[in-house]
Amino acid sequence: MVDWSTLPKDLLDLISKSLESSFDLVQFRSVCSSWRSAAEPKRPLPTHHLPILPDNGGSLFPDSAVGFRLSQRSILLIKPHEPPHNEADSFGWLIKVEEDLNVPRKVTLSDPLCDKRNSIPENFPRVLDMSKFKVRELGREFKLHYFNTVGDIVESLYLEKAVVKYLDCDVEYKFVLLTIHVSGKLAVFRSWDRAWTVINDMPSPYDDVILFNGRFFAVDNNGRTVVVDYSSLKLTLVASPVFGGDKKFLIESCGGMLLVDMYLSLEAVEGDPGFDEEIFEHPAFYMNERTVKFKVYRFVEREESWVDVYDLGDKMLFLGDDSTFSASASDILPTCDGSSVFFNGNVFNGEDLGAMQDRDLGVFDFRTGKIELVQKLPEYAKLFWPPPPWITSHARAEDHTGETASQS
DSSP: OOOGGGSOHHHHHHHHHTOOOHHHHHHHHTSOHHHHHHSOOOOOOOOSOEEOOOOTTOOOSOTTOOEEEEEEEEEEEEEESSOOSSGGGOOOEEEEEEEOSSSTTEEEEEOTTSSOOOOOOTTSOSEEOGGGEEEEEEEEEEEEEEEOTTSOEEEEEOOSOEEEEEOOOSSSOOEEEEEEOTTSSEEEEETTTTEEEEEOOOSSOEEEEEEETTEEEEEETTOOEEEEETTTTEEEEEEOOOOSOSEEEEEEETTEEEEEEEEEEEEEOOOSTTHHHHHHHSHHHHEEEEEEEEEEEEEEGGGTEEEEEOOOTTEEEEEOSSOEEEEEHHHHOTTSOOOEEEEEEEEEOTTOTTOEEEEEEEEEETTTOOEEEGGGOHHHHTTSSSOOHHHHTSOOOSOOSSSEEEEO
């Protein structure tokens, strides 16, 4: 039998440096003392502030905001170590966690696809021992918080998605951040420049950005896809447009990159006084968008194109407000076939053709083309809040007043 504790230290160092997830590194360091000593804990996010983005002379940011503070969240798949006795409980739990920058090992829990926080149930453990579960990081997202002149965080957030690349550097924590400017153009922040650069290339407003295989990719509303070189700040076209849908998402899955095209339909909101006359004068106020279907494409770089995907297999794709990620149904929910797309948006209520649902969690069945509210599908709903029985049965919560938990 192999004694894993005797692996050479230089090999352990190489392995630990390849682990991007702090949760993977914690589990790596918990194997034995030799593995723990060979792997340094990940350095925390840089705490310095980022300057405010230029807004072309407008007033798009809070009046009290003078800059940004960067935070990081992880989307986790948590599963019990041992299979539950009841097969119906054999599923994973999806949750987003954000470490408190001021209180060590304290985290905030929220919905994996948005920032919604739910009340903590009474039987939720105050301290969650992660060693008692299988924990895998499915995705990571970054958020820009406004801060004011005294350094306090302003509640409102910069709404566009941001992606970050950390550079290998032993002395200083260097990083590059890519986001979408309010104008629809791409904006880059390099930590050593301490300044934003808005790239003036915009045939069409950009919809999404992603860090894939160490490179920044961006896709515009027409599906035109570019690589962003953070050194030269130049864009290189890598895929021609994919026309059709209304909102494009980039997502990494099984070592490749997919483009998910969301199709929206506008519907009038009736019942308001003067509806017939006002709708033509103020259409945005009286119209609602609802999601009606999705199409998926696979990136083929050598052909500089997006190729249609007709079958997702057992893959489950998740489109969040600030990140995208994927998982296998066999890993997360063995009782389901997968081939589905989860999203946040206005979901059409098929039972009442005249009604619109509020923004909620929906799921698109890729095989049937049908969209449903997740809350109406118990098998899917149990992946999200509230926590599953095998989480809440570990301990009783000692304090139920907050929305945070500690990890150990």
